[in-house]
Each structure stands twice: as structure tokens, then as C-alpha cells.
Amino acid sequence: MAKIIFVAPDGSRRTIDAAVGDSVMATAVKNGVPGVVGECGGNLSCATCHVYVDEDFLTRVGPPGDLEDDMLDLGVADRRATSRLSCQIKVAEALDGLIVECPEEQP
Amino acid sequence: MTGGALIVGASHAGVQLAVSLRDYGYDEAITLVGAEPRPPYQRPPLSKAFLAGTADVASLELRTPAFYAERRIDVLSAERVTRLHLSPAEARGSGTALTDRGRTLAFDRLALTVGARPRRLDLPGADLDGVCYLRVVDDAARIRAHLAPARDVVVIGGGFIGLETAAVVRSEGKNVTVVEAAERLIARSVAPMISRFYQLAHTRRGTDVRHSAEVAEIHGAHGRVTGVRLTDGTLLPADLVVVGVGVVPRTELAEQLGLLCDGGVVVDEFARTSEPSVVAAGDCTVMPNPLTGEGRVRLESTPNAAGQARVAAATLAGKPQPYTDVPWFWSDQYDLKLQIAGVTNGYDQLVVRGDPDRERFSVLYYRRGDLLAINAVNSAPDYLAVRKALASGTPLPVDQAATSDVPLKELLMRASAPH
Known part of the structure; x- marks a missing residue:
């Protein structure tokens, strides 16, 4: 288990005990975290699981892959340097306490 | 209750x-x-x-x-x-x-x-152990159980389920034959050039792909499948048969x-x-x-x-709103990601961007000059641009889309920019 903290656009926080190996997107969807849709189930086809990764975790989470980069470029409303698709972030012990912020809107 | x-x-x-x-x-x-x-x-x-x-x-x-x-x-x-x-x-x-x-x-x-x-096969031998369908998790678990000891696998049906299954099974080193009754793969969903591309892609990766091939019966011994006989007399050995012939x-x-x-x-x-x-x-x-x-x-x-x-x-809930979502779909086979947006029905013109031989290309479908749909293989930017264009009703003219060196994204931005 690792704790993942989801921050809603209004600043409210929700902490979830996530299963290691699940994606951050799956963790959010299974638990009904508003703001993460994950329409394609984690196949890099929809960009509806866009999140902003907290600066302190950026290096541990790493940069997006090529396909994800393309999806972020075209698929999301407000891309920032901290943007990731949460289906591509696997929950790991090393990410315990990870904070991700959900955007105002998903496409 | x-x-x-x-x-x-x-x-x-x-x-x-x-x-x-x-x-x-x-x-x-x-x-x-x-x-x-x-x-x-x-x-x-x-x-x-x-x-x-x-x-x-x-x-x-x-x-x-x-x-x-x-x-x-x-x-x-x-x-x-x-x-x-x-x-x-x-x-x-x-x-x-x-x-x-x-x-x-x-x-x-x-x-x-x-x-x-899943549509069931109505053929002699269709009930043999080792003839599997794929719809629910128990089906997939059954296929996995049969797969481990299998050497020869026949996939009946060259649609998305059949081809995705063939890709997984081939990746595990099994001998795989795909048998499709129609004259091309995924015929219901994609244009002939995409069918040809997938036929070649699977063949290149060592799968025997047979189109226009009809199954006559499934052979077995002691209640277990041993092979698939085609109507032309060919007998394909099989320890596992996966049937994906629609729903x-x-x-x-x-x-x-x-x-x-x-x-x-x-x-x-x-x-x-x-x-x-x-x-x-x-x-x-x-x-x-x-x-x-x-x-x-x-x-x-x-x-x-x-x-x-x-x-x-x-x-x-008493808050009716019409359904106008742009239909979309994807299929993962090996390292090939196919992304589809739109509905191709009634197309009369195709625009190909990229290079099928390099396994990175997209096909745009048009009807009387109007964009209908896209099939993108390892080309997410094209897919996303077309999905956006369809959702917003932004035209992507044929002559411009046919110029492969201009990203569709740019065409989209030009078209939707205020004049």
C-alpha cells in the first residue's frame, strides 16, 4: 500500500490507500475521485486522466513517454510542466505520499 | 427492495x-x-x-x-x-x-x-475441450490455462478480439494461425488498406494469417481439441482454439x-x-x-x-441531453496501437498520412469532402487532431490533410483560429 493524495481544483484533499502496481488513474477511478475519468482504462487513448504532479515528487515520478507526450500536447486543456497522464504512473512504495492535483476539466 | x-x-x-x-x-x-x-x-x-x-x-x-x-x-x-x-x-x-x-x-x-x-460456432467439434470464446474474465482465464501447455493455437475470426488474442499468444512463442472467412481482416470496421496492413504486420511477426478460409469442423481426441479442418481440406493442428466471430x-x-x-x-x-x-x-x-x-x-x-x-x-433523471459523442475505439496488437475516431460508413475517399511500411501512419475517411473518421496506427497526434475536429465540426480539407509534412494539429489550429 502507498498513500496517494488527490487535490481537487477547489483545494480539498482526499487520501487513498492505493494498491502497489495499480495506476494512479485506476486508484482514482475505483474510489470515485472526482476529476479523473480514465475513459480508456489506461491505454493512452483518451487523456481524461490528466493530473499535475506535485513538484516535490516530479523526479521520482519521471517524465512522460513519447506517446503520452503527444497525448498531453493535444489532448488536455491546460498542459503544464508538471502534467502527466495518471494512467502512466504506477503506484509504488517509493511514491508513498504522492500528491497529484486534478485539473479543472478533463476533455 | x-x-x-x-x-x-x-x-x-x-x-x-x-x-x-x-x-x-x-x-x-x-x-x-x-x-x-x-x-x-x-x-x-x-x-x-x-x-x-x-x-x-x-x-x-x-x-x-x-x-x-x-x-x-x-x-x-x-x-x-x-x-x-x-x-x-x-x-x-x-x-x-x-x-x-x-x-x-x-x-x-x-x-x-x-x-x-459471443456468437457460437455451429460446427462439428465446437464443444470440444480447448475451444474457447472470449467475453468474460472466466473465458480469459480458461484461455490462459490452456495456453501454457499449448504448442499450436488456431484463432477463428480475424476481427479485433481474434487479432489481439493472436498477438498475445504469438508473443508467448506459440505457433498461431488466424482463420478469417471474409476476404480480408477486420472487414466490418476498416478500409481494405488497413486490413492489408494488419495481415502483413501479423505475418511479419510469424503468424499464419489465412483470409477467405472457412472452417469445416474441429477435430478432437478424448474430448479435447486436436485440430481445425478447413473446407479446402487443410488440417491445422491445434491444442487451443480461440473463437472470435462477433457478438x-x-x-x-x-x-x-x-x-x-x-x-x-x-x-x-x-x-x-x-x-x-x-x-x-x-x-x-x-x-x-x-x-x-x-x-x-x-x-x-x-x-x-x-x-x-x-x-x-x-x-x-429527467435531464435529457442527446448523445453526440464522437465514437472512438482502440486496439493494441503487439507494439501497434490502432486508434479509431468517427464512423466510416459511406466513405468515398481516403487520405493516407505517414508510412505503413514503418508501421506509423493514419488513414482519414471522407465522404464528399467531409471528414468522417480516422484510423491511426502509432500516430496518436493525428488521431487526437481528428477526434477534436470531429467533435468541434472543424473541417480538415482533403488537399491539406494529404500533405503529410504539416501536422494535423496545425491545420486544426489554423482552421479554428478567429479570422
Whole structure:
């Protein structure tokens, strides 16, 4: 288990005990975290699981892959340097306490 | 249970319908009843990561038990609705359901999200052990169990399920033959050049792909499959046969209620059946093309199941909104990601961008110069640009799209920029 903290656009926080190996997107969807849709189930086809990764975790989470980069470029409303698709972030012990912020809107 | 909403069929459409009902402020009881012995789970990985052994059952769960409890969604598993009864006209939409456990469930609102079943082979030997279908998680687990000791695998049907399965199985080093009755692969969904591309791509990776090939019978010994004989006499050895020859929508309950069915439960753009108080969503339905409002299409995909379910929930909650989502779909085979947006029906012109030989290209479908759809192979930017263009009604003229060195994204931005 690792704790993942989801921050809603209004600043409210929700902490979830996530299963290691699940994606951050799956963790959010299974638990009904508003703001993460994950329409394609984690196949890099929809960009509806866009999140902003907290600066302190950026290096541990790493940069997006090529396909994800393309999806972020075209698929999301407000891309920032901290943007990731949460289906591509696997929950790991090393990410315990990870904070991700959900955007105002998903496409 | 008294009253509330009854959702029959507990997969992608059913779960989304329940969740969306709550999102739209529906406050009565919600009961989601499904025949499968486990809570609702994701189906797309069954022919991909789950079959490959990189995802387990637990990871497929669609929502946690705590989530259903919190949203007051009562999930009944391992229970099949066998009969439905609608009350007389003055109590529009209400009625009762009888289940195979002998329970009677009363409802004020009814939604059918019963899905489809795999089309079965009607051939000698079709019941042999080792002849498998792929629809539910138990099917996928059965294929996995047969796969480990298998040497030769025959996949009957060269559609998406068949080809995704073939890719996983071939990746595990098995001898794989794909047998397709039509003259090309995925013929119902894509243009001939995409069919040819997939034929070559699978062949290059060592799979024997046979189109225009019909199965005569399945051979076995001691109750287990040993081979597949084609009508031209060829005998293909097989320790495992996976059949993916399409699905049949489950229309029995709808027919019982006298609802109009035509290759699926007929619904309108508000997901209403021919009895407008009853809604239906997902693989069991046929609907007007959501982009044009024309004809009747069946869109077998989880994005459609979810999108249509949201519309159905809005209708039941008294906040109707028409279904206009751009249909989209994807298929993962080996390292080839196919992404589809739009509906290709009636196309008269194709534009090819990129290079099929390098396994990175896209095909845009046009009708009388209007963009209809895209099939993109390892070309996510093209796919996304077309999806956006279709959603916003932005034209991407043929002559411009045909210029491969200009990204579609740029064309899209130019076209939508204020003049």
C-alpha cells in the first residue's frame, strides 16, 4: 500500500490507500475521485486522466513517454510542466505520499 | 427492495449508468444486477494485459465496494434477471423483475445494459475441450490455462478480439494461425488498406494469417481439441482454439417487453427504447449514428457503453441531453496501437498520412469532402487532431490533410483560429 493524495481544483484533499502496481488513474477511478475519468482504462487513448504532479515528487515520478507526450500536447486543456497522464504512473512504495492535483476539466 | 432504479446488466454501461444517475442528483434506490459471479470489472484488458498475464482480476475491478456503498448503489452479483414486467400505462416506467434466484425486484425506472454474447460456432467439434470464446474474465482465464501447455493455437475470426488474442499468444512463442472467412481482416470496421496492413504486420511477426478460409469442423481426441479442418481440406493442428466471430446482442428481455429490436435494442439519441420510459445502453443497443443522426449503428466499445450510459442516466433523471459523442475505439496488437475516431460508413475517399511500411501512419475517411473518421496506427497526434475536429465540426480539407509534412494539429489550429 502507498498513500496517494488527490487535490481537487477547489483545494480539498482526499487520501487513498492505493494498491502497489495499480495506476494512479485506476486508484482514482475505483474510489470515485472526482476529476479523473480514465475513459480508456489506461491505454493512452483518451487523456481524461490528466493530473499535475506535485513538484516535490516530479523526479521520482519521471517524465512522460513519447506517446503520452503527444497525448498531453493535444489532448488536455491546460498542459503544464508538471502534467502527466495518471494512467502512466504506477503506484509504488517509493511514491508513498504522492500528491497529484486534478485539473479543472478533463476533455 | 421497493422502487428506485433497476439497472439490468452490471458491466461498463451498467456501472456508468448507476454512477451518472447519482451525479445527476437521482436520490432513490439504485440496484445494479448482473449474472456474473463477481463485481463489475473492466473488459478491454481481457484480450490484452490480462490475457498476457500482466494484469490480475483484482486490478480489473471497476469501482471499490466502498465506492458503491458510499454512492448507495446496491450491486447484486451472480443473479440473472429472467423476466421483466412493466406496470400499466398510468405507472409509466415502473414494474417488477424476476431473477433466477426467485427474487422479485420492484422498480420505478428501468435500464437495460445487458450487453452481448459471443456468437457460437455451429460446427462439428465446437464443444470440444480447448475451444474457447472470449467475453468474460472466466473465458480469459480458461484461455490462459490452456495456453501454457499449448504448442499450436488456431484463432477463428480475424476481427479485433481474434487479432489481439493472436498477438498475445504469438508473443508467448506459440505457433498461431488466424482463420478469417471474409476476404480480408477486420472487414466490418476498416478500409481494405488497413486490413492489408494488419495481415502483413501479423505475418511479419510469424503468424499464419489465412483470409477467405472457412472452417469445416474441429477435430478432437478424448474430448479435447486436436485440430481445425478447413473446407479446402487443410488440417491445422491445434491444442487451443480461440473463437472470435462477433457478438449477438442480448435482446431477450427487451423482446419480452415488446420493445423494438433490430440487431440490438433500438434506442434514440436519448437512449430511450421504443417504450420511452425504458432506457438501454451499450453493446445491446443499436442507435442513430451519433455524428449524423442517420441510420442505426451498433458501436461495440467501452467508450460508447459509458457515453450512452451517461445519456441514459440523464434521461432517467429527467435531464435529457442527446448523445453526440464522437465514437472512438482502440486496439493494441503487439507494439501497434490502432486508434479509431468517427464512423466510416459511406466513405468515398481516403487520405493516407505517414508510412505503413514503418508501421506509423493514419488513414482519414471522407465522404464528399467531409471528414468522417480516422484510423491511426502509432500516430496518436493525428488521431487526437481528428477526434477534436470531429467533435468541434472543424473541417480538415482533403488537399491539406494529404500533405503529410504539416501536422494535423496545425491545420486544426489554423482552421479554428478567429479570422
